Amino acid sequence: xxxxxxxxxxxxxxxxxxxxxxxxxxxxxxxxxxxxxxxxxxxxxxxxxxxxxxxxxxxxxxxxxxxxxxxxxxxxxxxxxxxxxxxxxxxxxxxxxxxxxxxxxxxxxxxxxxxxxxxxxxxxxxxxxxxxxxxxxxxxxxxxxxxxxxxxxxxxxxxxxxxxxxxxxxxxxxxxxxxxxxxxxxxxxxxxxxxxxxxxxxxxxxxxxxxxxxxxxxxxxxxxxxxxxxxxxxxxxxxxxxxxxxxxxxxxxxxxxxxxxxxxxxxxxxxxxxxxxxxxxxxxxxxxxxxxxxxxxxxxxxxxxxxxxxxxxxxxxx
Amino acid sequence: xxxxxxxxxxxxxxxxxxxxxxxxxxxxxxxxxxxxxxxxxxxxxxxxxxxxxxxxxxxxxxxxxxxxxxxxxxxxxxxxxxxxxxxxxxxxxxxxxxxxxxxxxxxxxxxxxxxxxxxxxxxxxxxxxxxxxxxxxxxxxxxxxxxxxxxxxxxxxxxxxxxxxxxxxxxxxxxxxxxxxxxxxxxxxxxxxxxxxxxxxxxxxxxxxxxxxxxxxxxxxxxxxxxxxxxxxxxxxxxxxxxxxxxxxxxxxxxxxxxxxxxxxxxxxxxxxxxxxxxxxxxxxxxxxxxxxxxxxxxxxxxxxxxxxxxxxxxxx
Numbered sequence: 001x002x003x004x005x006x007x008x009x010x011x012x013x014x015x016x017x018x019x020x021x022x023x024x025x026x027x028x029x030x031x032x033x034x035x036x037x038x039x040x041x042x043x044x045x046x047x048x049x050x051x052x053x054x055x056x057x058x059x060x061x062x063x064x065x066x067x068x069x070x071x072x073x074x075x076x077x078x079x080x081x082x083x084x085x086x087x088x089x090x091x092x093x094x095x096x097x098x099x100x101x102x103x104x105x106x107x108x109x110x111x112x113x114x115x116x117x118x119x120x121x122x123x124x125x126x127x128x129x130x131x132x133x134x135x136x137x138x139x140x141x142x143x144x145x146x147x148x149x150x151x152x153x154x155x156x157x158x159x160x161x162x163x164x165x166x167x168x169x170x171x172x173x174x175x176x177x178x179x180x181x182x183x184x185x186x187x188x189x190x191x192x193x194x195x196x197x198x199x200x201x202x203x204x205x206x207x208x209x210x211x212x213x214x215x216x217x218x219x220x221x222x223x224x225x226x227x228x229x230x231x232x233x234x235x236x237x238x239x240x241x242x243x244x245x246x247x248x249x250x251x252x253x254x255x256x257x258x259x260x261x262x263x264x265x266x267x268x269x270x271x272x273x274x275x276x277x278x279x280x281x282x283x284x285x286x287x288x289x290x291x292x293x294x295x296x297x298x299x300x301x302x303x304x305x306x307x308x309x310x311x312x313x314x315x316x317x318x
Numbered sequence: 319x320x321x322x323x324x325x326x327x328x329x330x331x332x333x334x335x336x337x338x339x340x341x342x343x344x345x346x347x348x349x350x351x352x353x354x355x356x357x358x359x360x361x362x363x364x365x366x367x368x369x370x371x372x373x374x375x376x377x378x379x380x381x382x383x384x385x386x387x388x389x390x391x392x393x394x395x396x397x398x399x400x401x402x403x404x405x406x407x408x409x410x411x412x413x414x415x416x417x418x419x420x421x422x423x424x425x426x427x428x429x430x431x432x433x434x435x436x437x438x439x440x441x442x443x444x445x446x447x448x449x450x451x452x453x454x455x456x457x458x459x460x461x462x463x464x465x466x467x468x469x470x471x472x473x474x475x476x477x478x479x480x481x482x483x484x485x486x487x488x489x490x491x492x493x494x495x496x497x498x499x500x501x502x503x504x505x506x507x508x509x510x511x512x513x514x515x516x517x518x519x520x521x522x523x524x525x526x527x528x529x530x531x532x533x534x535x536x537x538x539x540x541x542x543x544x545x546x547x548x549x550x551x552x553x554x555x556x557x558x559x560x561x562x563x564x565x566x567x568x569x570x571x572x573x574x575x576x577x578x579x580x581x582x583x584x585x586x587x588x589x590x591x592x593x594x595x596x597x598x599x600x601x602x603x604x605x606x607x608x609x610x611x612x613x614x615x616x617x618x619x620x621x622x623x624x625x626x627x628x629x630x631x632x633x634x635x
Contacts, residue, residue, distance in 0.1 A: 150332070150333050150336050153333055153614070153615050153618050154333075154336075154337055154340070154611060154614070154615070155569065155570075155572070155573055155610060155611050155614040156570065156573065157570065157573030157574070157576070158573060158607050158610060158611060158614075161576065161591075161595065161607075162341075162344050162345070162603075162607065163344075165348065165595050165603075166344065166347055166348055169348050169598075245462065249464055252464050252466075253464065253465075253466060253577055256464075256466050256577065257576070257577065257580070257592065257595075258596065259595075269464075272466065272467060272470065275470070276470065276581075279470065279473060279474055279478060280478055283474050283478075286467070286470050286471070286474065287471075289467075290463075290464065290467030290470065290471070293463075293464050293467065294459075294462050294463045294464065294467070297461075297462040297463075297464075298458065298459065298462035301458060301461060301462050302458070305458075
C-alpha cells in the first residue's frame with residue numbers, strides 16, 4: 001500500500017543486518033526498538049487500532065465496574081423481575097430481578113481478571129520451561145518435549161471440564177474457586193507456550209552474540225534469560241494475546257455448563273445458562289451476555305492479529 | 319516413512335497409558351466416595367457397613383491396585399463398569415450413543431470444509447476486494463463468537479422466531495432421512511461455524527503464501543490458464559498445512575459436542591459426559607473421558623501421518 005507520508009528514519013523497521021552483534025547483545029535491544037516501531041505501526045494498521053480501542057473500552061469497563069454498574073449485581077429484587085431494556089435498566093432484568101447491565105459490567109471485571117491472570121500463569125510456567133529446553137538442548141530437551149507432546153495430545157476441553165468439576169466439587173469460597181480456575185486455565189497453556197519459545201530459543205542460540213557471551217564467561221542462565229529470551233518474545237506476545245481470547249471463551253463455556261463460579265456470582269457464561277429457560281419469552285436475556293463475550297474475544301483477536309502484522313512481518317497476512 | 323509410522327503408532331501406547339492414569343487419578347481426586355453415591359447417608363456413616371462395602375467394592379486396596387484392576391477390565395474385557403445413576407452397563411450406553419455424535423461431528427466437518435476452503439481460496443485470489451474483506455470479517459467474527467451463544471441465537475431465530483427448523487430431537491438417517499437432516503441443520507451449523515472460520519483464515523493465508531512462490535509465475539509464463547494454475551497446483555500445495563490444522567481442530571470439535579449436545583438435547587456421547595459430570599456419576603465420567611480422549615489421540619495421529627504422506631518433501635526425503 002503506497003503512502004504519501006514517509007516513515008521517519010528513526011522509526012523505519014530495521015533489518016537484521018542493521019544491527020552490529022554487539023548492540024544486539026545489549027539486553028535485547030531489538031525488542032525495544034520493535035516496541036517503539038510497533039506503537040507507530042499500530043496507528044497505521046486500522047484493524048489493530050480498532051482492536052486496541054475495543055480492548056481499551058473492555059479494560060475501562062472492567063476497571064470502573066463499581067462506578068459504572070448502577071445496581072448491586074447480586075441482590076435479588078422480585079418486584080422488578082424480567083423487565084425489558086428501559087431507561088432504568090439498560091439491559092433489562094433477569095428472573096431474580098437483578099440488573100443485567102450491572103451483571104455484564106461486573107462479569108467483565110471477572111472475565112478480564114481471570115483471563116489475564118491465567119495467561120500470566122501460563123507464561124510463568126511455559127516460558128522458563130521452553131527457554132531451558134531450547135537452550136540446553138540434548139537429552140533434557142528431548143525428554144521435556146516428549147512430555148509436552150504427550151500433554152498436547154490429550155484433549156484440552158476435557159481436561160478443563162474435569163479440572164473445573166473438581167474445583168467445584170470441593171465447594172470452596174469464591175476466592176479459592178477463582179484461584180483454582182486461574183491455575184487450571186493457566187497450566188493448560190503451558191505446553192503450547194513452551195513449545196513456541198523452545199523453537200525461537202533454538203534458532204537464536206546459534207547467533208554470534210550468544211557465542212560472544214559464552215566466550216566472555218557469562219553464566220548460562222544469564223545468557224538464556226537476559227540475552228536470548230528478550231529477542232524471542234515476539235511470538236510469545238502474539239500467542240499470549242490470542243490466548244487471552246481463548247481463555248475467555250473457555251471460561252464462558254465452563255460457566256455455561258455450570259462449572260464456573262458458584263451462583264450468584266455475575267459471570268457471562270452463567271448468565272447465558274440462566275437465559276436458556278426464558279428463550280421464548282425474553283430473548284434479550286441471552287443476547288447481552290453473549291454480545292459481551294463476543295466483543296471481548298473479538299477485541300483480543302483483532303489486536304492479536306494487528307500485533308502479529310507489526311511484530312513479525314513474516315507472518316503477516318496481507 | 320514406514321519407520322516413522324511404526325514409531326508413532328508405538329508411541330500411542332505410553333500416551334494412552336498416561337491418559338488413562340490421568341483420567342483415573344483425576345476422578346479419584348473428586349471429593350466424595352463411590353460409597354456415598356451408592357448407599358443412603360446413614361448407612362454410609364456406619365463404620366462397619368462402610369468397611370464391608372469397601373471390601374466388597376475393592377476400595378480398600380491401594381490406589382494403584384484399583385487402577386490396575388480398572389485398566390485390566392477395560393483392556394481385556396472391554397468392561398467399563400456400571401453407571402451409578404442409570405445402572406446400565408457403561409459400554410452399552412456410550413457405544414449406543416456414539417453414532418449420533420459421529421453423525422453430528424462428521425457432518426459439521428464436511429460442511430465446514432466445503433464452505434471454508436473455497437471461500438478462503440477466493441478471498442486469497444481476490445485480495446483486498448469486497449469479497450476478501452467480507453470473508454475475512456466473517457471469519458474473524460466466527461472465531462470470536464462463543465459456539466453455545468451462536469447455538470442459542472440459532473434456536474431463538476430459526477426455531478422460535480421463524481419456526482423453520484427444529485431445535486431438538488434426533489432421528490437416525492437410516493430411519494428417516496428427511497427428518498434426520500432437518501433436525502441436524504442447527505446443531506451441525508452451530509458446531510461447525512468455528513471450524514469453518516478457522517479454516518477460512520488458514521486457507522487464505524496459505525494460499526497467499528503459495529501464490530507468491532516462483533512456480534506459480536512459471537506456470538503462468540508457460541501459458542496455463544489462470545484457473546488451472548490456481549485450483550490444480552496452488553491450492554493443492556496450500557491445502558497441506560490447512561488440512562493438517564483443520565484435522566487437529568476436528569479433534570477439538572469432539573469437545574465442543576459436549577456443549578452443543580446439551581443445548582439441542584442431541585443424544586450423543588457429549589451429553590452423556592455432561593450429565594454424568596453433573597450427576598457425579600464417576601465411573602461414567604471416567605469411561606466417557608477415556609473414550610473421547612482415545613478418539614482425540616487417534617485423530618491426532620491420523621492427521622500427523624496424513625500430513626507427512628501428503629507433503630512430498632517429507633514422504634520422499
